[in-house]
Amino acid sequence: MKIHDFVFATKISEACELLRKTGESAYLIAGGTSTFFVKSRAPRNVIDINRLPLKGIAKKDGVFKIGACTTVNELMKYKAAGWVLNRVALRFVNQQVRNISTIGGNVAKVFYWCDFPVALRVLEGTLTLTGSATHRVKISEVFHNITAQKAAFKNAILEYIEIPQLTKGMGFGYAKETRTSEGFSSVTAAAFVQVEHGLIADVRIALGAVLPFPLRMFDLEASLKGKKADRSAVEGMNFQKLDKYNLTPREGMTPEYCRHLVEVKIADVVSAALAEATGGSL
Amino acid sequence: MMKMKKISFTLNGVEKEFEIDPNERLLALLRRNGYKGTKYGCLEGACGACTVIMDGKAVASCLVFAFQAQGRSIVTIEGLGDGPELHEIQQALIDEGAVQCGYCTPGMVLSAKAMFDENPTPDEETIKVQMDGNLCRCTGYEKIWSAMKKVSASHRNGGKR
Numbered sequence: 001m002k003i004h005d006f007v008f009a010t011k012i013s014e015a016c017e018l019l020r021k022t023g024e025s026a027y028l029i030a031g032g033t034s035t036f037f038v039k040s041r042a043p044r045n046v047i048d049i050n051r052l053p054l055k056g057i058a059k060k061d062g063v064f065k066i067g068a069c070t071t072v073n074e075l076m077k078y079k080a081a082g083w084v085l086n087r088v089a090l091r092f093v094n095q096q097v098r099n100i101s102t103i104g105g106n107v108a109k110v111f112y113w114c115d116f117p118v119a120l121r122v123l124e125g126t127l128t129l130t131g132s133a134t135h136r137v138k139i140s141e142v143f144h145n146i147t148a149q150k151a152a153f154k155n156a157i158l159e160y161i162e163i164p165q166l167t168k169g170m171g172f173g174y175a176k177e178t179r180t181s182e183g184f185s186s187v188t189a190a191a192f193v194q195v196e197h198g199l200i201a202d203v204r205i206a207l208g209a210v211l212p213f214p215l216r217m218f219d220l221e222a223s224l225k226g227k228k229a230d231r232s233a234v235e236g237m238n239f240q241k242l243d244k245y246n247l248t249p250r251e252g253m254t255p256e257y258c259r260h261l262v263e264v265k266i267a268d269v270v271s272a273a274l275a276e277a278t279g280g281s282l
Numbered sequence: 283m284m285k286m287k288k289i290s291f292t293l294n295g296v297e298k299e300f301e302i303d304p305n306e307r308l309l310a311l312l313r314r315n316g317y318k319g320t321k322y323g324c325l326e327g328a329c330g331a332c333t334v335i336m337d338g339k340a341v342a343s344c345l346v347f348a349f350q351a352q353g354r355s356i357v358t359i360e361g362l363g364d365g366p367e368l369h370e371i372q373q374a375l376i377d378e379g380a381v382q383c384g385y386c387t388p389g390m391v392l393s394a395k396a397m398f399d400e401n402p403t404p405d406e407e408t409i410k411v412q413m414d415g416n417l418c419r420c421t422g423y424e425k426i427w428s429a430m431k432k433v434s435a436s437h438r439n440g441g442k443r
């Protein structure tokens with residue numbers, strides 16, 4: 001990416017105004033790590049939003065409110081009951097990059113390997129975006145597909161993300177497969193389950209990296225709902241439901257191995273979520 | 283014509299002003315100003331040779347634009363140690379034989395410093411996570427971790443921090 005000039009925004013309203021006035025050449029930077037992957041040589045005018053008061057995590061009434069400029073390192077170090085994004089953060093490249101990269105930057109520009117959109121798709125919650133006005137939108141609506149995501153972020157600044165605190169009977173599973181510890185994901189999977197009276201009352205599964213944009217596996221979810229919350233649910237998963245997806249093998253994988261790995265990772269994350277929800281091990 | 287701009291930040295405790303090209307990375311700025319202990323490595327945030335401490339956190343200076351340092355505090359390897367006396371992390375690495383070719387060492391020391399400044403007594407797991415961005419192709423890591431565990435143990439026993 002080629003930078004023509006840069007400015008530091010100190011207020012959200014100022015950043016929005018700069019974004020509007022600068023037009024097509026504007027490029028917001030929180031941590032700036034995405035600039036490595038921006039191929040266009042057209043000169044950009046950078047608006048640095050890293051000094052905006054959008055940092056930190058607060059818990060209130062069973063909801064975690066995460067400032068968009070909170071770093072991945074802060075997500076990893078934060079400790080609270082029902083907080084699960086530390087598990088995602090721990091698998092994020094390395095400490096030097098975790099210290100710069102922000103969660104806002106990760107969800108605003110979704111590369112196929114991006115970690116947090118996959119986890120957020122199963123945790124649900126809301127995003128608060130400010131453009132000409134401030135909107136609170138459901139994660140499911142923004143991440144419905146790439147077009148919806150791009151439209152939501154056009155000329156808007158993400159202020160914060162709100163996700164529910166996991167409570168008794170809920171579980172979360174996350175897996176990221178990389179060829180080396182520093183590598184980009186070749187398969188990312190996440191699952192959320194809620195168990196009531198020994199049955200799977202709610203389940204959400206998301207898959208990333210092998211798809212251009214993270215997707216919810218609604219058919220697989222439907223096949224699990226109402227099942228007994230034990231190993232038999234995982235063993236009985238109908239992976240034919242994956243046939244309709246055009247999975248992209250990464251890192252030199254064969255299509256057969258890619259498909260196999262996807263099935264294994266989905267089974268792993270559902271097992272982990274069920275184990276957490278039932279307080280045992282599957 | 284590239285637009286040159288002035289920025290200032292605290293470098294190893296001293297307020298400094300620099301003229302920069304907006305595209306310049308912090309690594310290049312430091313090196314052209316003589317801070318050569320910050321090494322060129324992979325130039326894509328994966329090896330840790332260019333690690334510096336920015337506002338208390340270890341960052342890859344090859345990923346950070348120079349302008350992002352505006353108003354911040356930056357510590358490079360030149361800012362450690364006091365005259366001929368080595369910093370305790372440097373000394374521990376030597377004592378454990380954890381330095382071979384030495385190219386990764388400045389970055390390794392700075393990652394460790396940021397870690398110990400935040401948590402003087404990290405356990406082995408914390409050490410491995412906090413230092414996972416520093417690659418060393420010579421030592422096989424065992425001696426490096428052992429040096430870090432030694433520093434942690436010395437803090438636990440009331441040693442100098």
Ligand SMILES: Cc1cc2nc3c(=O)[nH]c(=O)nc-3n(C[C@H](O)[C@H](O)[C@H](O)COP(=O)(O)OP(=O)(O)OC[C@H]3O[C@@H](n4cnc5c(N)ncnc54)[C@H](O)[C@@H]3O)c2cc1C
Nearest residue numbers: 028030031032033034101102104105106108114115158327
């Ligand atoms: C070496 C390396 C390794 C990486 N490894 C991983 C990895 O393991 N997993 C992973 O998921 N990603 C990875 N990435 C990609 C990148 O680091 C992440 O996506 C990171 O979270 C981006 O955050 P940032 O603050 O640096 O984003 P920036 O580069 O600052 O911004 C990214 C995009 O989001 C926009 N943006 C930023 N903040 C906001 C906001 N608040 N509101 C609206 N728009 C905003 C910007 O305009 C830009 O288009 C890696 C990158 C590098 C260089």
